[in-house]
Amino acid sequence: MKRIFGFIVMSIFLINACGPTLESSQKTWNSNLKAIEKLKSEYPVFAPFIDQKLADAKKVWNEAQGIAEEEAKLDKMVEANNILSGGSLGNLRNMKSKIKELKREEENILKQQIDSTLINKANTARTNARLAIQKAESVLAMSQSEFDINSISSKIDLAYSGLEDAKREVSIVAGLIKKVNDKIEAAKNKKEQDLKAQQEKEEKAKAPIKCEYCGTMNDAGSTKCKSCGAPLPEKK
Numbered sequence: 563m564k565r566i567f568g569f570i571v572m573s574i575f576l577i578n579a580c581g582p583t584l585e586s587s588q589k590t591w592n593s594n595l596k597a598i599e600k601l602k603s604e605y606p607v608f609a610p611f612i613d614q615k616l617a618d619a620k621k622v623w624n625e626a627q628g629i630a631e632e633e634a635k636l637d638k639m640v641e642a643n644n645i646l647s648g649g650s651l652g653n654l655r656n657m658k659s660k661i662k663e664l665k666r667e668e669e670n671i672l673k674q675q676i677d678s679t680l681i682n683k684a685n686t687a688r689t690n691a692r693l694a695i696q697k698a699e700s701v702l703a704m705s706q707s708e709f710d711i712n713s714i715s716s717k718i719d720l721a722y723s724g725l726e727d728a729k730r731e732v733s734i735v736a737g738l739i740k741k742v743n744d745k746i747e748a749a750k751n752k753k754e755q756d757l758k759a760q761q762e763k764e765e766k767a768k769a770p771i772k773c774e775y776c777g778t779m780n781d782a783g784s785t786k787c788k789s790c791g792a793p794l795p796e797k798k
Contacts (some may be wrong), residue, residue: 587639594646619645650715653722694728
């Protein structure tokens with residue numbers, strides 16, 4: 563019973579130790595602020611949207627600073643950080659890397675040996691990936707005249723979810739291709755092993771047979787020693 567209780571206490575300690583702290587949340591906040599400034603300089607068209615989210619986050623962050631109770635304060639700090647790293651703003655921050663990731667996986671399919679039964683699925687997945695990439699890139703390249711603060715969140719989220727859906731499809735097809743190729747490779751290896759075993763068997767059958775009594779070498783297929791007449795061992 564003591565051992566179980568000790569295990570529970572240790573588990574709770576480890577969970578808490580791995581979670582955010584006031585210090586780590588402060589570091590995350592500072593890092594997020596730098597990332598947001600970089601994002602604004604990279605995508606100036608999105609500045610009104612970014613500023614709006616930043617204002618929301620700062621409001622929550624300032625509320626956290628006025629809370630004395632540590633756990634409640636930490637919850638507010640985490641909430642503020644989540645505004646800057648999650649949701650539509652998080653999707654905007656991660657859009658470029660998601661595009662690169664999808665491009666890499668889509669190109670990897672092209673490098674694979676694709677079985678005829680999967681060609682259509684592979685082509686469809688690659689087409690959908692390219693369309694999702696084009697849509698996401700068009701959102702990132704949005705002009706000032708196209709920007710609308712009221713609809714920008716949905717446009718970002720739609721483009722990002724399109725990338726995720728396309729990546730999921732590409733991953734599934736890549737898995738199917740690998741499964742088929744592994745099966746083909748396994749069949750090829752088995753055929754080579756069977757051929758090798760057959761060749762070894764034929765070579766062994768042609769090999770001379772040594773008499774266990776006098777040591778004379780006898781022709782393959784012999785049943786008695788040509789020298790002493792003793793029965794020869796059967797080949798296995």
